[in-house]
Amino acid sequence: MDIFTDVLIIGTGVAGLYSALNLKNDLKITMISKGKLDECNTNLAQGGISVARGSTDIDSFIEDTLKAGQYENDVNAVKILAEESIENINNLTNIGVDFDKDREGLCYTREAAHSINRIVHYKDITGKRLEEVLLNNVKSKNNIVIYEDCHLIDILKKYNTCAGGICIKGNKQFNIHAKITIMATGGIGGIFKNSTNQRIITGDGIAIALKNIIKIKNLNYIQFHPTAFFTEKSSERKFLISESVRGEGGKLINCNGASFVNELLPRDVVTRHIYEEEHKTKSKNVYLDISFMPKNFIIKRFPTIYEKCLENGVDITKEAIPVSPAQHYFMGGIDVDSHGKTSMKNLYAFGEVSCTGIHGANRLASNSLLEGLVFSKRGALSINNTIDDLSLIDVEAPKLKYNIEYYENINKKVLINNIMKFRGDLKDELVTC
Ligand SMILES: Cc1cc2nc3c(=O)[nH]c(=O)nc-3n(C[C@H](O)[C@H](O)[C@H](O)COP(=O)(O)OP(=O)(O)OC[C@H]3O[C@@H](n4cnc5c(N)ncnc54)[C@H](O)[C@@H]3O)c2cc1C
Structure with missing residues (x-):
């Protein structure tokens, strides 16, 4: 089956959903998720979302992020994150995310390595509430179609231009042809025996990027959360x-x-x-x-x-x-610029699958959801400005001969072998496939 769309978004976590909400309403958008719509790491986030406490806190927020990242962060990306944090949290409030409040306004909590309280939250289920509100907003748009249980196996491409995705839903092959493709497939926890991540989040976007010689960064920066x-x-x-x-x-x-x-x-x-x-x-x-x-x-x-x-x-x-x-978290990923553009034309990457450089060698607590918001919005606005000049590329997809497990195992092996090149010390932590 062949589907034709303006924008294909792979992933229905914070990065995929928020990018969809920031794209123009006259675009035809197709979204897919590997499992059920909310079976993603976004839905599991507990602590909250970092946000600068007004303009006087921006420098201190930047410094905390750089210090936690051992100063290996991309300073420009960190500045963008801090400077655009407030408008994105306000936007979430406007679309229905009811963060905890007291008489003085939003409640801010503190997490490791933040020098002040600057985490907004909804009880201890911030991610679940965020996912719920974003999904409801996306579902209310009639230019967006979502397929769940639909696995991206590879991308469609012509030379170094992305033309959509090759997917399997049930036993059927779906070729989704798109002017722009957004990878929002999340992290890599599912390839580890011990992880806080959803088991189905197995770094597929990164494996597919590796197979297609798309630039990847910091494969060695893998975060272990101290308290599972x-x-x-x-x-x-x-x-x-x-x-x-x-x-x-x-x-x-x-x-x-x-x-x-x-x-x-x-x-x-x-x-x-x-x-x-x-x-x-x-x-x-x-x-x-x-x-x-x-x-x-x-x-x-x-x-x-x-x-x-x-x-x-x-x-x-x-x-x-x-x-x-x-x-717990992967700081590396598909190398992107400050608008989520990858090294392949017409392919963007947002959220945990991407490497904007904001985390450096170690992510500061609660900066991940914020990264998903800030950079997916910037990317969506950049797509809005350029997509009218693009047309669909005529590419024929190869016929898939095997089942989902076969292709997923190949992707897992590609990723594990590449991680092992840098992190041989993690051999016993990784699953076998
Ligand atoms: C337990 C836990 C607690 C956390 N707490 C916090 C917190 O308090 N604050 C914070 O900032 N961060 C937190 N994080 C990190 C944060 O939740 C994630 O980094 C963030 O949600 C990632 O969002 P995302 O949209 O990039 O990916 P995800 O939300 O993981 O979504 C990935 C999407 O991609 C889809 N997908 C993947 N592969 C394929 C494929 N092959 N085909 C089709 N679809 C595919 C999945 O189905 C899913 O819809 C936490 C993480 C965990 C695990």
Whole structure:
């Protein structure tokens, strides 16, 4: 089956949905998601979204981001992120994202390595609320068609120009011909045995870029979150205990009840300390304790974490939570400019699949959703200005002979082999396929 569209968007997380909302209403837009529409990492985000606290906070927000990223960030991209943060959060509020508020206005929390409270949130399910509101807004537009359970296998291209995507839905091949293609396929957690990510998020966009010689950056920069709920069940997604638990005063202790690290240091530093402590004490995990705080506060501020831990036999109002690091985020990705343009003509990349350079070697907490918002909007506006001069390219898609698993395994192998070139130390952490 062949479908013809102006813009093809692969992914229905924050980056895909927000780009769709910022494209012109007279464009025909086709969106696809690999699983169900909300089966994405956006839906899992707990802590919130960073935002500058007014123009006087912009320099400090930039400095916190650079410091966490070990000054390997793209300074221009970080400036854009901080400067355009407020307008995008206001825009979310206008379209229905009801962040937590008190009498003075928005509530801001603090997370590791932020020098002040600058994270807006919706309880401890910010991502779920964001996904819900963005999806409802997208569904209300009659120029957007969405196919779920539709897997991108490869791109359609002519020389170095992208012409759409080759997909499989059920057992059927779908060739989606597009003037512009947007890769918003998210991160790589699904290729790790221990990850906080949705299992279906397996870095497909990056594998497809590698196969098609599209420029990739920083394949070695993989973030491990210090505090995932510790369980021995290895095939399950690891439940995240949000950074904001430490931001609100939670204490990290070892198996003997002793403190061993400043909880508000950047993620990579805290993760390293936890690994060292586990090694020293010959334990598989450490503990995160907030049980000394008022019960009502804990249940109101962290209702999902409370419920989820209770399901796993831990009452966080009475006892410490067993935690250990797990793969969480990918700072590298498809190399893009400040409008999300890749090295292939007519192909854009937004969100976690892209590498704008804002995170450097280590992402500052809550900067990911913001990156997805700021750069997908910039990209969409750039597409609006240029798409009228483009036409569909006549390309015939190769006939797919095998099933989805066959092509997905090839993509996983391509990605794993490339990561291993830089990160041989992660060999045992990666899935086999
Ligand atoms: C547990 C958890 C908590 C987090 N908390 C926060 C937080 O508080 N603040 C913050 O800023 N960040 C947080 N993050 C990170 C943040 O959620 C993600 O980086 C961000 O949501 C990525 O958005 P995205 O749109 O790029 O990708 P995603 O939201 O992951 O969406 C990817 C989309 O691509 C689709 N897709 C993938 N491959 C294919 C394919 N082959 N064919 C078709 N479709 C495909 C998927 O179906 C999905 O729709 C958290 C992440 C996790 C896992």
